[in-house]
Amino acid sequence: MKRFCYPLIASFLALTFFSQCSYAYGIQCDFSQDHRTYTWNFLFDYAPDTSLDLSWGLESSMNSIITKRSGGPDWLQEDGRIDLKLDYRLTGKISVGSFFSQDIYSSEETRATTSDYGISSEFELAGIRFIQSLGVKMIDRQDSSSTEPEISQQGFGYDQIISASPRILSNSVTQMSVSQSLVELKKIPLQRRELSLAFSKALSDSPIPGSHGDSLRMLYNEGWAKKRFFSGTTQKKNHRDINLNASGGVPLGIRMNLNVDYLRDRDRRYLPERDLLGFYLLSSSLSAELQLEKNFWRRVQVEGFYRYMRSEWDYLGEESDQVMEGGELGGRVEGKISQVDSAYLSASVGVTSYYAPVSGQFNDRDKLTVLVWGEYLHVFSPHLEIRLEGGFKNFHLTYMSEQFSFENNHDQTYVLTPAITWFPHRKLTLRQKYSIKANYRYYDYQKASETGRNSLLRRASSFSDLEFRYSERMTFFAGYSYRYEDDGPLIWKDQWVQRISRDQRINSVSLSLAYRPMRNLTVSPKYTYEERKSWDHEAEETGDAQEKTLRERRLLGNRFFRKMISITLRYLVSQENYLYLSAAHRLQDDTQSRQEISDYITVSIARIF
Amino acid sequence: MCFPTKTVKRSCVVRASVWAISLLCLLGCKDPFRTRESPPPATETEGTWKTPSEPDDVIENLLYAYNEMVISNFDRCLCDSFRFSAPEDSVKAVQDNRDELFADWERNVEVSVTANMFTVFRQNTDSVSLVLLFEPVPPLPDDISDTSAVLLRDYELHVFDMKAVPAETTLAKGTATFHLQQTSLSWWCICFWGDIPEVAGGYDWGDFKAQFK
DSSP states (O other): OHHHHHHHHHHHHHHHHTTTSOEEEEEEEEEEEETTEEEEEEEEEEEEOOSSSEEEEEEEEEEEEEEOOTTSOOEEEEEEEEEEEEEEESSSSEEEEEEEEEEEEEETTEEEEEEEEEEEEEEEETTEEEEEEEEEEEEEEEETTSSSOOEEEEEEEEEEEEEEOOOOSTTEEEEEEEEEEEEEOSSSOEEEEEEEEEEEEEOOOOSSTTSOOOEEEEEEEEEEEEEEOTTSOEEEEEEEEEEEEEEEEEGGGEEEEEEEEEEEEEEEEEOSGGGOEEEEEEEEEEEEEEEEEEEETTTEEEEEEEEEEEEEEEOSSOTTOEEEEEEEEEEEEEEESSSSEEEEEEEEEEEEEEEOTTTOGGGOEEEEEEEEEEEEEEEEETTEEEEEEEEEEEEEEEESSTTTGGGOEEEEEEEEEEEEEEEEETTEEEEEEEEEEEEEEEETTOTTOOSSOSEEEEEEEEEEEEEEEOSSSEEEEEEEEEEEEEEEEEEESSSEEEOOOEEEEEEEEEEEEEEEEETTEEEEEEEEEEEEEEEEEEEEEESOSSSOEEEEEEEEEEEEEEEEEEEEEEEESSSSSEEEEEEEEEEEEETTEEEEEEEEEEEEEEEEO | OOOOOHHHHHHHHHHHHHHHHHHHHHHTSOOSSOOOOOOOOSSOOOOOOOOOSSHHHHHHHHHHHHHHTOHHHHHTTEEEEEEEEOHHHHHHHHHTTOTTSSTTOBHHHHHHHHHHHHHHHHHTTTTEEEEEEEOSSOSSOOEEOSSEEEEEEEEEEEEEESSSSSOEEEEEEEEEEEEEEOOSSSOOEEEEEEEEESSTTOOOHHHHHHTTO
């Protein structure tokens, strides 16, 4: 923190000398305490908007985290950055400047600091822009916990960027750039080169106001880097990524969007002794997505998509080589059925396959996923509406090896959530929601098993909420929820039958208030209480030796309760200017652990001047 | 009589080209309805899995997935928005000029690294093995609300190298912080995993995982 104090003090002092200029600067400070972790964030941004040829800017950020540990020292981590830039425009096309930046990372006894300072120039010639910078880079590495000596490196750094935006076609934007970086540090030299090409063209104007017209966009990036680690290992990396996006109208009034991404990275590391190849990885991925959409009668929007992806990790024929390939087909329909009815439905099905080309099939597997989700809203009157949501998810995993096919399984989840909202009075809103959720998990080759591997979990919940707007400044909220849950093994007897092994009931109450004493200020106290009880079901043998029967016993397993009181203060002028304070006190206890009392505090301030 | 202008002709050519590319893509791509044929099992090896209706079930599933080396079960413990962070190891990586080692460690990286790790250990069962343990009593009580939870677990990860003479055991110790979330059609899953070593500069889970990246 000390390293950043001086520039910050200098910047605040500088503000007084530039008070006659219009400028924009912002400060954001956050503090939060969560369990035993205390986090501070600080952001400062200053960029005076002067009409002079001289311009400068300062950015600073700092993040500090303290984690308190029981039975051990506190753990501290900090990272921060400061950037200072100065530019002077000599002519309309030539400018010179200087820069200073420092990055700091520290954790306990370890500290890494990187500093850069130097001069820069920028000029434009025949539509081509040249940016160059020459400076000094300094790196300090300290590790008090290690016997290794402190490392300090200093050397020259040079960066160059050549960019141009030629006008090739009408209604198009083309951008090209080539960049190079050199850092001459004795132990950790770095070289980097990058080529970037971008082209986008509007193919036509859209006839529908507000929607996008036809367009074509292509991106190509190629990079190469060579660097050395402090351990002596040399790393060479190649990177390539290509993106193609086309969007436009096709016959029958359908809009189409096609997006293709290709990524390729090669990473080689050479050991310092005899320059041997110590590590090799070639990773590549291709993904393509085709979307079609059409609007019917300006009421119903229909969309469909197909997504394909393939990724490969090649360790040069090592057993770790992996291939992943997946395809997904889906769509959605959304629209107004009538003046009072609207509906939404989405569905998708996809298969992802994993291969291990070298190590053999033992971990090869396929994953089939089916997803369906629907929503329906009916408005009876301005005072009453009903909403129905429901969905289904099926996940089928199959192994290609007889070593693992015993694990082939289906995992299915069903959800249904009806909700009613009633506005009996302009000041009063009542909501009642129910939710039913069930999860079936069964194994393809273990249907007859009664060991409990095939299982069913069921959950039913009820939520009741009340909102009373006492006045423009004060609103009361009250809520009650009840949840019942049970789970147990599934047994196959011509159909699936569940035997409950555990059930749980949860009751929860919450009361809160939102009070606005002033236009931008809101104070919200809140109280919540939750009680949870769970029971275990055991089978007990009764009767004599000749006539034994099984009787189920239900035993209270665990009882848990939680009380929490919190208060929040929010002073909101805009998204960039606000003050937020929150404090909470929580007490919880259960039969299986000791009582716990916790406090939480969060403070957040942001200001743009 | 009106003839199509050059602009209209060019636009039609571009559209037709895009249609053709799209159809070619579709024809060459993967069938989303069919999985491969799976052979009947030769052995009855069981992976342990419990429907994650509570946050603690996710941690239990992760523990079993690690010890049994079942990558599909491990994969399902993670949310799509998963991120891994090892702040002290990140600083050590910056120290070594390997800034990118722990950067952007998202779900696909975590699954790929763990799959790589499981493959190495499964293929060399006669020479290496690992055991993961969580302390039965967490350092702090679990913080669980309706849709989010924070669980802390002190862990020990024992890695045995049986080919070394004498046999070696590497121990990673530290505290893992798991942030979990629950959505309507899904159950609990891990969206954030933070790792710090037990002692400053000590060998931790992040150091172990980085070997397989």
